[in-house]
Amino acid sequence: MKPERYRFCSSPEHGVSRREFLGGLAASMFWGVGLATDNVVMSEAQAAEVKKQGKRVIILYLGGGASQLETWDPKPGRPTGGPFGAIDTSAPGVRISELLPKLAKQMHHMAIVRSVNNAAMGADHDGTGMSIGRKKDPFVNYPSFAEIAAKELGRQDVKLPDHVELQMTDVFRYESKVPPSFLGAAVQPVMLTGGKRPENLDRLAELSGLDHSDREALRSLVGKRFERERRLPAAQGYNQTFQRLRGLMSSDELFDVDKSPPKDLERYGSGSLARHCLLARRLVEAGVSVVKVRHTWWDTHADNFEGHRVLTQDLDHALSLLLADLHDRGMLKDTLVLTTSEFGRTPAISSELGRDHWANAWSVTLAGCGVPGGAVVGATNEDGTAVTERMVTPADLHHTYYRALGIDPRKTYTVGSRPVYLADETGEPIHELLP
Amino acid sequence: MIDPARCKLGKRVAGPAGFWAAALDPEAQRLYCGATDFSIYAYDARTLPEQPSLTLKGHRSYVTALAFARQPKLLVSAGFDRQVIGWRAGEATPAWTAAAGALVNQAAVSPDGAWVATAQDDLTVRIWEAATGKAVRRLEGEHAPRTRIGRNSTLHSAAFSPDGRWIASGDRIGGVCVRETESGKLVHKLDANALYSQAYFDNPLGPNISSEYEWGGVRSLAFSPDGKLLFAGGMGPADQNSAGLDGLMKIETFSLETGKPVFGVLLEKSKGVLYSMAVHPVGRWLVAAGGGGGAGAGGSGTLSLWDYAARGADGKPAPPALFPSAMVVRDFAFSADGAQALLVGMEKGLTAGRVEAWTLGGP
Numbered sequence: 175m176k177p178e179r180y181r182f183c184s185s186p187e188h189g190v191s192r193r194e195f196l197g198g199l200a201a202s203m204f205w206g207v208g209l210a211t212d213n214v215v216m217s218e219a220q221a222a223e224v225k226k227q228g229k230r231v232i233i234l235y236l237g238g239g240a241s242q243l244e245t246w247d248p249k250p251g252r253p254t255g256g257p258f259g260a261i262d263t264s265a266p267g268v269r270i271s272e273l274l275p276k277l278a279k280q281m282h283h284m285a286i287v288r289s290v291n292n293a294a295m296g297a298d299h300d301g302t303g304m305s306i307g308r309k310k311d312p313f314v315n316y317p318s319f320a321e322i323a324a325k326e327l328g329r330q331d332v333k334l335p336d337h338v339e340l341q342m343t344d345v346f347r348y349e350s351k352v353p354p355s356f357l358g359a360a361v362q363p364v365m366l367t368g369g370k371r372p373e374n375l376d377r378l379a380e381l382s383g384l385d386h387s388d389r390e391a392l393r394s395l396v397g398k399r400f401e402r403e404r405r406l407p408a409a410q411g412y413n414q415t416f417q418r419l420r421g422l423m424s425s426d427e428l429f430d431v432d433k434s435p436p437k438d439l440e441r442y443g444s445g446s447l448a449r450h451c452l453l454a455r456r457l458v459e460a461g462v463s464v465v466k467v468r469h470t471w472w473d474t475h476a477d478n479f480e481g482h483r484v485l486t487q488d489l490d491h492a493l494s495l496l497l498a499d500l501h502d503r504g505m506l507k508d509t510l511v512l513t514t515s516e517f518g519r520t521p522a523i524s525s526e527l528g529r530d531h532w533a534n535a536w537s538v539t540l541a542g543c544g545v546p547g548g549a550v551v552g553a554t555n556e557d558g559t560a561v562t563e564r565m566v567t568p569a570d571l572h573h574t575y576y577r578a579l580g581i582d583p584r585k586t587y588t589v590g591s592r593p594v595y596l597a598d599e600t601g602e603p604i605h606e607l608l609p
Numbered sequence: 610m611i612d613p614a615r616c617k618l619g620k621r622v623a624g625p626a627g628f629w630a631a632a633l634d635p636e637a638q639r640l641y642c643g644a645t646d647f648s649i650y651a652y653d654a655r656t657l658p659e660q661p662s663l664t665l666k667g668h669r670s671y672v673t674a675l676a677f678a679r680q681p682k683l684l685v686s687a688g689f690d691r692q693v694i695g696w697r698a699g700e701a702t703p704a705w706t707a708a709a710g711a712l713v714n715q716a717a718v719s720p721d722g723a724w725v726a727t728a729q730d731d732l733t734v735r736i737w738e739a740a741t742g743k744a745v746r747r748l749e750g751e752h753a754p755r756t757r758i759g760r761n762s763t764l765h766s767a768a769f770s771p772d773g774r775w776i777a778s779g780d781r782i783g784g785v786c787v788r789e790t791e792s793g794k795l796v797h798k799l800d801a802n803a804l805y806s807q808a809y810f811d812n813p814l815g816p817n818i819s820s821e822y823e824w825g826g827v828r829s830l831a832f833s834p835d836g837k838l839l840f841a842g843g844m845g846p847a848d849q850n851s852a853g854l855d856g857l858m859k860i861e862t863f864s865l866e867t868g869k870p871v872f873g874v875l876l877e878k879s880k881g882v883l884y885s886m887a888v889h890p891v892g893r894w895l896v897a898a899g900g901g902g903g904a905g906a907g908g909s910g911t912l913s914l915w916d917y918a919a920r921g922a923d924g925k926p927a928p929p930a931l932f933p934s935a936m937v938v939r940d941f942a943f944s945a946d947g948a949q950a951l952l953v954g955m956e957k958g959l960t961a962g963r964v965e966a967w968t969l970g971g972p
Contacts, residue, residue, distance in 0.1 A: 253626075253646065257671040257689035342821055444759040446821055471822050476854040476901050477882070483730075484781075484823060487760045523645075525627070525909060525937045525955035526854070526881075526901040 227508065229543060229579045230458040231323050233466040234451075234493060234513045236485075238473025241519035241529050243558055244271050244482040245489070246537035247288045254521035254557045257479055265548025273486035276494035282547040283497045283506065285540045285607050289552020289561040292517060292568050293533040301516030306355075307572030308598035314589060317355035319572055322596055324361045324464040326581045332461030334428075339363035340450040341468035356589045363466060366429065366453075428460055429453070441495060448492040455499055458509055472515065476526035489513075497541055510543040510578050514571075521558040535561045538571065543578040544609030551604055569601025577603045610947060611894040612970030613914050613930030619949070620657045624650060624962025628953035630716075631885075632675035632684060633942035634698050639663075640942060641684055642953050643672030644962060649686055649696075654944055654951060657966055667694050667703050674713050675940075678739030679722030685739055687713035687727050695742050705742035709735065715766050715829075719790070720773045728767035734778045736790070748793045751786040752778070756823055757807050766841075768830035775865075777839055779827025781805070785841055787865065797868040801827050801861045804843035824854065829886040831895060838871065838917070839863045842883030842897055845875050854902045858883045858911060860895070860929075872926050879911040879931055885940040889969070890947045893918045896969070897929075898952055900937035910934035910954060912941075912967055936963045 241256075248271040249255035260269040263281030270278055270286075277284070295303030295310075303309065306316040317325075320337060328336035354362055427433045431453040434442075442448040447469045454465040469488060474481035493513065500506040518536020519529035535554045541547070552564035576583040576597055583597035630643035633654060639662070640654040647668045650661035670690035677684050682698040689712045695705045711731035718725050724745070725737045732754060736746035756762055766779040770787075775796055777787045783805035787797040805825040829842035845859030858876040860883065863869065876883070880902020888895050895917050900910025915929035936954040943950060944966075952965040 251647075251669075257645070257673075259670070259690075446758065448759075469821060477824070481824075483763070484756075484760055485821070488821065523627075525957055525961065527627075527937070527955070528901075 227580055228329070229327055230462070230505075230509045231320070231327070231464045231575075231579065232451075232454045232458060232496070232509060232511045233320060233464075234447075234489070234511070235466055235468045236472045236489070236513060236515045237468050237470040239515045239517045239519055239531055240472045240485070240489075240513075241474065241478060241482055242288070242535075242537040242554075243519070243521065243529070244273055244479070244486060246270055246286045246539060247554055247558060248272075249521070249556065249558050252557050254523065254559070256523065258482075263548075268548055268550055271486070273482060274490045276490045280494045280497045283501060283541045284547060285545050285549035285551065286537055287540070287551045287566050287571070287604065287607075288535075288537045288554055289564050289566050290518070290536050290538055290568075290571070291534055291561055291565050295533065295568070304514060304516060304568050304571075307568045307601070314592075314594065315353055315355045316594070317357040317361060319575055320363065320464050320466050321355060321357055321361040323575075323579060323581070324363075325357060326596075327463035327579065329461055329463060334457070334460055334462050335364040336462065337361060337363040337464045337466075338457055338462050339365050339466045339468065340453060341365070341367055342446045342470065356587070356594075363464075428456060431456075443491065445488050445491065447488040448495065451492040451496040455496055459503070459505070474519065475524070475528040475530055478519065478523070478527055478529045480527075500542065506542040508543065510545070510575065511541040512575070513539045535559065540574070540578070540607060545578055545607050546609075549607060551606055564604075566604060567601060569598035570604060571601075572597040573601045573603040574607055577608050610891045610970050611889055611896075611914055611916075615968070615970045616912075616914060616930065616932055617968050618932075618934075619966040619968050621963060621965045622652070622657045622659055623956075624953075624964060625661075626962050627955035628962040628964065629671055629673050629939045630675040630686075631940040631942045631951060631953040632677040633945065633951065634677050634682065634684070635945040636682065637698060638945050639699070640951050640953075640964065641665075641675050641677070641686075642962070642964065643675045643686060643688070643940075645671045645955075647672065647688070647690075649675070649684070651699075652964060657951075657964060663699070663701055665696055665701050667696075667706065668692060674716035674727060676716040676718040676725045677722075678718050678725055681740055683739050685716060685718070685725040685737065687716055689713070693725075693727060693737055693742065695739065707737065707742040707744065712763075714764060717767045717769055717776075719769045720771055724790075726767045726769065726776055728764035728778055730763045732762060732764055732780070734764065734767055734776060734788075736776075746790070746793060748776070748778070748788055751788065751795050751798065752780045752784050753782060756782045758821070758823060760823065763826075765826045765828045766830045768832060768839075770832045770836050771834055772836060775832075775836075777830045777832070779830050779841055779843075781826040782807075783825065783827060783843075785827055785830070785839070785863070787839065797863075797865060799839070799841070799863045799868065799870070801841040801843070801863075801870075803845060803861055803873060804828075804841060804859060806844070806847040806856060825856070825882075828882050828884050828899070829897065831886040831888050831897075832865075833893070833895075833917070834888055837865055839865055840886055840888075840895055840897075840917070842886045842899070844882045844902075845873075854881050856880065856902070858897075858899050858902075858913070860886070860897060860913075860915070862917065874915070874926060874929060876911060876913055876929060876931055879913070879933075881910070881937070883913070884938065887941075887943065890943065892916075895929075896941070896943075896950055898934070898938035898941050898950070900934065900954065909956070910936050910938040910952075912938065912950065912952060914969065932967070934965060936965065938965075 248260040263278040265281040305318040324337035442452040450467040517533040520532040573583045586593040626644040626646035628642040649665035651663035672688045674687040684696040687693045711729040715728045734748040762781040783802040785799040841861045844856040847856035881900045883899035886897040895915045897913040912932040913929040919927040936956040938954040941952045
């Protein structure tokens with residue numbers, strides 16, 4: 175497979191402006207309105223119950239495609255296995271790459287699916303198939319799992335966005351280049367690029383705190399009277415939006431990872447993935463439902479082993495701390511933590527010591543929300559070139575994710591007159607991974 | 610003896626696996642190739658027959674480092690299995706085995722042929738007595754332990770000075786330390802940062818912010834015969850939009866009298882990493898080889914012959930003469946008479962190791 179050429183864009187429009195940030199947040203308050211406008215009618219059954227449960231999701235997205243052979247499905251000693259060995263883990267009988275020694279000690283919290291096959295998605299260099307859990311459709315812009323989860327888990331009682339995405343750069347973020355899904359911009363993430371809080375969130379310098387409060391009191395008085403008299407969902411939505419914005423402005427330090435307790439900063443260190451995992455933990459603690467953390471340059475078409483020696487340090491350190499912290503805080507039972515990519519990497523090793531894109535047999539992990547720790551689903555052959563047990567498709571994964579979160583994957587949205595299941599109807603949940 | 614105008618590829622042979630490291634037994638004229646199937650293959654360097662004459666088995670991972678010692682005549686191998694193994698010349702069973710304690714990235718033999726140094730993933734240079742496998746020195750503490758974005762560094766390369774008094778080591782982020790071999794005392798700390806690419810280091814997003822892209826390092830080192838210059842090889846600034854080794858191969862040169870950089874050269878149209886360098890036994894030619902940058906105009910790999918003392922009309926160093934190789938070159942050894950460079954590497958994958966014999970010039 176030819177290496178995909180990635181372009182990096184550092185133009186200002188990829189930053190987070192106050193207008194974008196607040197605009198996105200405001201939009202997220204108007205699902206009902208927005209969806210009605212888009213002619214999408216939701217089934218509301220169970221949604222309230224799910225929200226009450228306070229389920230959350232953290233997705234670690236290893237952009238470019240992490241090698242399953244250097245992470246979750248090592249094949250030491252085989253021609254395809256590369257130079258690294260396998261090590262025992264805290265889950266009896268489960269061995270992972272020696273490049274992940276810290277995660278080996280957290281394996282009792284994690285499950286591995288070693289038999290993912292998304293090759294049927296065709297040329298899926300942008301990872302959309304894994305993201306939406308089904309084949310692309312030229313007539314329907316399907317929402318991603320993260321967007322649906324944000325919609326289903328979003329909590330109006332929390333004065334924060336429902337869906338936040340953390341990244342260092344947007345090199346691998348193809349979704350930003352495609353139109354919003356049929357759920358609209360409302361469920362798209364608030365993007366934080368570069369590990370910093372949203373810019374321009376501060377109160378205007380010329381406005382005193384007292385002035386700000388007075389203005390808010392006046393706006394609230396007028397808004398509530400408007401809402402009482404009109405009884406429109408839109409009016410109610412506006413008031414909730416302003417309440418959330420006020421909450422956001424008063425808790426904006428939450429978004430600044432450097433404001434974390436010194437002990438946490440020391441433990442997580444300076445790496446971008448670790449800092450983002452710390453921020454993700456803080457965000458879900460504060461009530462954000464979905465946090466996606468992007469980590470990049472796993473696309474090791476050359477020097478794969480040097481690349482993975484470097485990149486797995488980040489994954490090993492960050493994810494092991496995140497899992498331990500969530501567990502210690504009693505949050506792992508309600509927080510689904512995933513690792514995923516666009517695809518895995520070829521078992522065959524090129525002369526450049528690279529591994530290319532490979533969707534036929536690779537691995538993802540799940541943890542939390544009752545997913546049994548130490549479970550391994552599926553298997554590949556001795557060289558990792560094919561799935562030999564329990565092939566799992568992206569649709570199967572999405573069914574499993576939704577079930578773990580207490581969301582019915584067979585629930586439907588109506589797009590035009592067409593019912594659309596949350597998860598593709600070709601899929602089935604992986605029952606072994608569900609509580 | 611080196612004449613770029615007469616440099617040409619001679620015989621090529623296919624290996625049973627990818628070749629990562631090379632060393633020559635000059636007396637027996639035997640070329641040893643460290644392979645990715647965990648074996649070491651030996652070939653008659655004069656004839657390069659299709660089949661190796663000897664296969665050494667004892668490693669449990671890629672054999673990434675070979676050095677041939679002369680006191681006694683012994684091959685020392687090391688690899689990603691954290692083992693160092695001594696093999697008597699021409700024998701297929703280990704004379705000794707030692708634990709390196711970390712992945713070994715490269716090895717170098719001292720000029721008197723008595724010691725072998727290993728550049729290791731734990732940031733140490735360990736010096737082994739070739740005869741016994743006894744670890745006699747452990748040099749550590751001078752290289753920065755972390756990369757600029759907080760990852761562990763590693764030592765990619767090591768080389769002895771021609772008189773054996775000094776040993777140089779190169780790390781993942783372009784740091785080079787020159788130390789006294791006997792005492793481990795630091796002589797020079799050199800900055801070959803041009804061999805390290807990290808996007809957004811000087812980042813408008815803030816001082817603690819950087820992207821995850823990080824590639825390069827000092828992959829090869831060589832001293833000039835008079836001990837006054839040190840050459841560091843690797844990859845120059847990379848296109849960080851790329852998904853591979855997209856920079857041109859680069860050589861940085863340092864004066865060991867001043868501890869300052871003297872000049873650097875980029876190898877035109879030769880993308881990838883310079884994995885191996887050595888100064889030719891006769892004359893002032895630096896021979897270097899590497900590859901891995903994909904389908905560059907120079908092919909998959911490059912052999913570079915550089916008269917580093919020559920200057921152009923503008924007073925700048927004359928550019929190296931470059932020869933494309935069809936394989937990604939990982940290492941090379943000079944033939945016993947110095948007439949050839951025996952390059953080892955991979956052509957189409959790990960199952961396609963290659964040896965190429967390049968004639969370097971005339972008599």
